[in-house]
Amino acid sequence: METVKSLENCYQAEEVKIKLHIQKTIDDVTRMIRENGDKLLQELKDEYNKRKVNLNAQLKELECLESDMSYAREYAEKLMHYGNAAQLMSAKKGISSQKEELLRVETKFDPTETDYMEFKTYDDFCQAKTLGVLCNDLAERCTLVDVPEHVRVDENISITLDTGTTRKLCGLEVRAVVVKPDKSQENITVTDNNNVDPFSSVLSDDGSIITTDVNGRQVIVHDESGNVSRCFGKGVIEFPYGIAINPVNGKVYIADYSGHCIHIYSRDLEFCKKFGCHGKGEGQLHYPTDIAIDAERKVFVSDQDNHRIQVFDAEGQYLYSFGSEGSGDNQMRHPKGIALDCDDNVYVCDCGNNRVMKYESDGKFVCRIDSEDNKADDPRGICVTDDKPFGKVVVVSGKGCVQVFSQ
Template sequence: MKTAESLDSCYQAEKEIMEQHIQKTIDDVTRIIREKGDKLLGELKDEYDRRKVNLNAQLKELECVESDMSYAREYAEKLVHYGNAAQLMSAKKGISSQMEELLRMETKLDQTETDYMEFKPSDDFCQAKSLVCCVTTLQNSVHWLMFLSMPGLMRIDITLETGTRHKRCKMRVLKVDAVLTKPDESQENIVAADNGDSTWSLKTVATVVGTHEITVSVSKKPITRSPVTVRVIPQKGLICKFGRNGTGDGEFKDAFGVMVTRDGTIRVCDRGSRRLQTLTLNGQYQSTTTFSNIETTVSPDWSTVSEDGTIFTNDGIGGQVIVHDENGRVLRRFGKGVISYCFGIAISPLDSRVYVVGHDGHSIHIFDQDGNHCKSFGCEGQGQGQLRKPVGIAIDG
């Protein structure tokens, strides 16, 4: 009976844990689908706006043509009805010139603006495929379905689907050409296989790591969204490493905080050499930022950037936050006397407030971007809400 009671207790406890896990998984999947859906909606809106602008521009051109035609017609009608022979003869040259100019006018709609847009849902409820933009020409109708990097992340599969809504497409022989451009700019042709069900398959194997481009054309005309960029990365393991001990370019004396910027570079806080270094994602040195128009020595520990590009760097030894531009020109400072040895720093994407880690004070301090202290929280300890020598901080969306 004791064993049965223990089993019941264990079952209830595990059931509760599993239910919580299931609910969390449902919430995560829902969030992922919503994020992908919002991204697709954004792509659709961008494509719609682009085409709308192009159509409006063409419409204005056609309105100008229509105005010229109307003017020429009214002028000719008035001349025929009210003019005498002498006036007709004198206006002959002008009317002939206007007619020739009207005949030269281009009033045909740009073929690319007759394309239609179509969304292709996936059978996998966790996946949301890309927006499909179909190219409609007199010869064919072809669009991307999706491209997929296989589990090894080295094999690239692409599926194209011909537009079956246009029956004339079935009566024509489509010639599909594809070219793979490798990171070193070398190219190789990809054989397109007709699957016999209105789809074509392109398969190739990427032999090097890096950014590849695949260009596809049908009947020698590039299709919509071509070329497509495919980034090939290792499935696991070290991608690259960079830096060594020193004070030269790309060298570090005491590297601490690392930040990836919005423009795709890496900013490293090297407090040993009192500077920030900017490098590419592959570790190629770009520039160095040292602090100017400030009388004290700055020891950069962590750095972050605001929406307008202003950089906020923690001066660990000085116990303050240095606000500066990319050239190191100091704009303002704050936090001195409030922060006890500042370490990590982050800017909230929700309210743009600056969160600074007080390492020795076992607390987190919140400021607005002008440096006004809003509040602090945390105290020394190992309980809930307590901290002990905190170091880094990050804020999600």
């Protein structure tokens, strides 16, 4: 009786799993059909139009052949009535060749079973298959985290090797492989997040967090849950610092501090181009630290060691600049963080002068945000809230604190 009861419980549990799996499969198929419906319809329309053009061309060809044969028949009938034997023998060869040519003509694109679309089931649709085994040779020092119980074939997954409180695995390089059922091995891409030194972050339209990693000399993308989804820029960007997203087309702009240039990546994070070079002239940069982009797609760059703010268009063409070395209202020393408000006013962390300055988008001085009695101490990073009419100015200090100023 206990065995029977146990089997019934197992049966019920499996039944629930199967129902959940069927429902999930239905939801997935429905979602895929909705996502790809328009694409499939367009492909069918294109195929229909292609076949229609080819069939119309063949129809014209057949009509021409029919006209030729009708003419040949009329000509032959007239020869039979009015021609002599020599004329008949001469015309026979030409008419025979036309007849053979007509008989060789075949219709193209005959209807076949491939012209019909069907959804077909197969026996192993829900069958579980072992693709590989995950082994942890460092089990005493780390654990595998976020390992899914079931995955679909060709599905991308992310598995974390958690080292706990240990920052480094004694200098070991982590190498990951999957051992397949046939005993063969496949290497897995490993991203080491133990030594990440984040400098600047932005939030993309899809909820991803894009962060410049100074130590790794790369840019890291985290999903909404904080898991690393991808990395890019390694070997291309020398020293990634400031980062901004174009509000119009979603392109990502990254300041290369020691490369003295700005890198542009597409919305899909594919490299597009870079602009700027080392120097003091117009369009040249000397340790760019931060970027801000306004609604008109103008790109504001804090040109640190040239003691100015340079402005470019979306493609990197120089427009104008403002600021020079000094401590006056229109002067600055080693500007770092830069931000814009909803009216495209420019806020600059004047790091060398320990102050935060506000300018209009054309570079005209507006006011100083902090004061001598309550000054910003070594300001590095900055942002402006959306409060109306004047947003609060949040400043990150190089001394390890955050200061909030009201305008």
